[in-house]
Amino acid sequence: MSDESENNEGGSSDITGKKVFFLHPTGSVQNQVITELIQNEIEVYIAKDHNRLPRVLKNFPDSVVYVNIDDPQLTEPDWEKWIVNNLIVLKTILIGIFSGSTDEELMEKYKTKLNVTCGFIKQKVDMSKTAPKVLEFLDKVNVKGRRKYLRATVDAETNATLNMPVDGDFKNAIVRDVSVVGISCVFEQDPGLKKNTLFKDIQVRLQSNLIKVEAIVFGSREENGQQLYVFLFTQRINPEVRTKIRKFIQHSLQTKMDQELN
Numbered sequence: 001m002s003d004e005s006e007n008n009e010g011g012s013s014d015i016t017g018k019k020v021f022f023l024h025p026t027g028s029v030q031n032q033v034i035t036e037l038i039q040n041e042i043e044v045y046i047a048k049d050h051n052r053l054p055r056v057l058k059n060f061p062d063s064v065v066y067v068n069i070d071d072p073q074l075t076e077p078d079w080e081k082w083i084v085n086n087l088i089v090l091k092t093i094l095i096g097i098f099s100g101s102t103d104e105e106l107m108e109k110y111k112t113k114l115n116v117t118c119g120f121i122k123q124k125v126d127m128s129k130t131a132p133k134v135l136e137f138l139d140k141v142n143v144k145g146r147r148k149y150l151r152a153t154v155d156a157e158t159n160a161t162l163n164m165p166v167d168g169d170f171k172n173a174i175v176r177d178v179s180v181v182g183i184s185c186v187f188e189q190d191p192g193l194k195k196n197t198l199f200k201d202i203q204v205r206l207q208s209n210l211i212k213v214e215a216i217v218f219g220s221r222e223e224n225g226q227q228l229y230v231f232l233f234t235q236r237i238n239p240e241v242r243t244k245i246r247k248f249i250q251h252s253l254q255t256k257m258d259q260e261l262n
Contacts, residue, residue, distance in 0.1 A: 013062035017145040018094075020064045020138065021057070023047045024071035028127045029098060036131035038250045039243060041150050041180075042143060045257045050074070054086040056260045057093060064118055064143060066096040066134075076106070083114055094141055096134070098123045117141065151179040152252035164202040166191045173229070175204065178249065180242045182218065182232040190227045193217045198234070206248040211241045 020042055022034060030046065037044050047053045050073065057063055065087060069079040087093045096118030097110050110116045118137040121130060153176070154160045160175035162185045173185035183204065200214040215231035222228070 013145055014142070015146050017043060017147045018062050018064055018141070018143045019043050019045060019060050020066070020143060021045050021047050021053065022066045022068075022098075023050055023053060024068040024073065025066070025098070026068060026070075026123065028125055029068070029123070029130075032127040033131045033134060037134065037138075038246050040135060041148065041246070042135075042138060043150055043253065044250065045254055045261075047261055049261060050082060050086075052261055054090070056257075057087075057090060059260070061090060061092045064094045064096065064138065064141065066098055066118065066121070068098045068123070070099050070101070070123060076101075080109075080114070088114065094118050096121065096137060100124065149179040149181050150246070150249050150253070151177050152249040153177045154252070158252065159205065159207050161205045162202060163205075164199050166193070166199075175206070176228060178204075178206070178245060180233070180237075180245050182215065182230060183213075184228055184230045186223070186226045186228055193220065193229055195219055199231075202231070206244070207251075209244045209248060211244055213237055213241060 020037070022029065022044065025034065025046060034044050034046070047056075053065075057065070067079065067083060067087075069076055071079075074082060083095060087095055095114065095116050097116050097120045099106075099120065100123040101107070102122075107120045110120050118141065119133065121134065154174075160178070162173040162175055162183065163170055164173075165171075171187055171189070171191050173187040176184045176186060178184075195217050197217045198214065199217075202213050202215055204211050204213060213233050214236060215233045218230040218232045220227050220229045
């Protein structure tokens with residue numbers, strides 16, 4: 001896959017983008033805000049342990065953290081202390097707040113004293129109009145960097161396979177990585193595909209999701225004694241397919257991050 005589809009492992013956030021963590025998000029934030037951010041190719045993670053998150057953030061010092069200061073695990077004054085002790089001390093972490101409070105003094109405190117640069121977002125039941133506001137803040141801090149698309153690298157334990165007709169026979173492959181622009185895979189038996197060949201009836205299984213795409217062979221290379229093929233999806237890919245791919249990518253990235261968060 002191209003550099004544009006890399007996630008931000010091992011590179012500058014100016015190039016690969018920043019991670020965005022939501023600490024103790026409400027259900028409405030998860031369903032109506034985070035879901036929308038994922039569809040906008042934002043690298044989003046949910047964190048449910050405020051004690052362990054700071055340790056993880058040391059590995060990703062350019063991250064954005066949205067804190068739900070209404071979460072009952074800490075009182076608001078204790079959330080303020082937590083932010084000061086754990087986020088501000090990291091210096092490069094950018095902070096946003098979610099709260100249902102209408103206290104103007106409280107909002108002003110976070111915006112000025114605590115240097116909340118990614119917004120003090122009003123928390124309510126209907127958050128459907130909130131995602132564009134969050135996206136606006138994230139755009140200002142260049143959250144994507146030069147990266148356009150998120151990519152998930154698939155490990156051996158993940159059920160991600162590809163099946164396609166080649167010369168009247170169906171060929172099976174194991175998916176290695178995927179983004180909304182393309183996919184790479186290794187076939188059980190090398191079919192000897194030629195660059196720029198179009199295949200119209202490709203079935204891809206991403207865990208429980210079965211999707212159909214058409215794609216062009218972008219190229220191939222030898223990797224660990226096997227031929228790795230890279231396909232680029234055509235522009236005729238169904239929008240619903242893109243939605244499913246993005247959900248899979250987010251789930252894959254979250255699963256790996258959970259190993260550090262938990």
